[in-house]
Amino acid sequence: MTEPGIGHNSGADVGGIAADRLRSFVQRIERLEEEKRGLQEDIKEIYAEAKGTGFDTKIIRMAIRRRKMDKADRQEQDATLELYELALIDEMLS
Amino acid sequence: MTEPGIGHNSGADVGGIAADRLRSFVQRIERLEEEKRGLQEDIKEIYAEAKGTGFDTKIIRMAIRRRKMDKADRQEQDATLELYELALIDEMLS
Amino acid sequence: MTEPGIGHNSGADVGGIAADRLRSFVQRIERLEEEKRGLQEDIKEIYAEAKGTGFDTKIIRMAIRRRKMDKADRQEQDATLELYELALIDEMLS
Amino acid sequence: MTEPGIGHNSGADVGGIAADRLRSFVQRIERLEEEKRGLQEDIKEIYAEAKGTGFDTKIIRMAIRRRKMDKADRQEQDATLELYELALIDEMLS
Structure with a gap:
């Protein structure tokens, strides 16, 4: 060279x-x-x-991360999380 | 030595x-x-x-992380995220 | 159950x-x-x-990381690093 | 606004x-x-x-990380690591 x-x-x-x-x-x-x-x-x-x-910058970071996801995927993720949390909360009530 | x-x-x-x-x-x-x-x-x-x-193990990880939080903090975080996402979605509609 | x-x-x-x-x-x-x-x-x-x-705890961490390596691998790594640094130092002398 | x-x-x-x-x-x-x-x-x-x-890209990464250090610091670090490893190797010989 x-x-x-x-x-x-x-x-x-x-x-x-x-x-x-x-x-x-x-x-x-x-x-x-x-x-x-x-x-x-x-x-x-x-x-x-x-x-x-x-x-709240922590929430801004969450929102930005979520915006990268496909909308349908994000909705499915939210629904699954809600379902799992319902199953887990139940544990404390029973 | x-x-x-x-x-x-x-x-x-x-x-x-x-x-x-x-x-x-x-x-x-x-x-x-x-x-x-x-x-x-x-x-x-x-x-x-x-x-x-x-x-869905990704969601289990999310649920476990959220269970470590104080309930009031988690609810406030969820509400803030919803609010921010509403403001950000609006951008596309307007 | x-x-x-x-x-x-x-x-x-x-x-x-x-x-x-x-x-x-x-x-x-x-x-x-x-x-x-x-x-x-x-x-x-x-x-x-x-x-x-x-x-010096930073050095202890390095030593522990290196102890996990095979001795021959560690020696080869050290020799390669020395060689690369020689080639890179040379740049400033030339 | x-x-x-x-x-x-x-x-x-x-x-x-x-x-x-x-x-x-x-x-x-x-x-x-x-x-x-x-x-x-x-x-x-x-x-x-x-x-x-x-x-060897792993070694290039190490060399780049080390180039960011002050030369005297890098030399001291190398000497301390050598010393610690001598003390630790000794253990197996004794």
Whole structure:
């Protein structure tokens, strides 16, 4: 990838591995992870703002998770949960 | 590093640390972690059995998590979620 | 499991599900999870004790994780990491 | 918050909450989470490519994690781990 003899070994192997390739992979991953951290920071700030406005961020997280589901699946899940809780509550009444 | 003649160095330092103490901590932790893994295995088997009986294990997990909550908190959470979802659904209708 | 007609429905279905079976699964899981929490608490205390004795608990965790590995695997992993880090350090020198 | 009478209820409260604000928070979070998933997908592809090139991706992850540390901290950590492992190995020899 680089010219030989220009003072660094970027094209050479280090211990039999293609050092250049490894560096490139690592740098690309680190760059993307840095961007991800930035987005995560932005998301955190929006939650903080929502909390400051009086919203319950735990519930917002639940609502967002549920919005990813198919509507029919969500309804079935809700119905099943209600059924199971009814069966389990019963235990305390009996 | 170890005293000659006492068979093992359990009372001696290794590199300035109390090797004996360290070994004891590590062994105690490993023993407890082994027990924890056993319990985790047992829990997994119960879920597998529940699934085999026809139950939805994802919903069982939800029900168990919710049973840990105070009843009033759970009801408030449900009401808030319903409210938020109403506000969010509205978005599509308007 | 229970006599019919003694004032609770433990043998009956709730909404078509075997309420009894569900309760049994949930109770067994909750009992095991309680035990697991107890063990986790014990492990935490040992780490606190080790820290109080002057040990670095982050390193103890690393050592415990590594002890689970096959010795040859661990040595190969260490050698590969050293090689990769050499290739990556080189980048800054060149 | 918005003018009434513009054909949708975005300015109205739903159950006493500012529906508009909630929608805005949720949409902003969902957009950023979508971007995050995209980046995560990109990172996964780079690891797959590295693996395809013959690299050990577990070790790449370790190297990346270690590169985030201060050099002196990393060296101290390595030395402490070596010391602890010496103390722990000794146990089997004695």
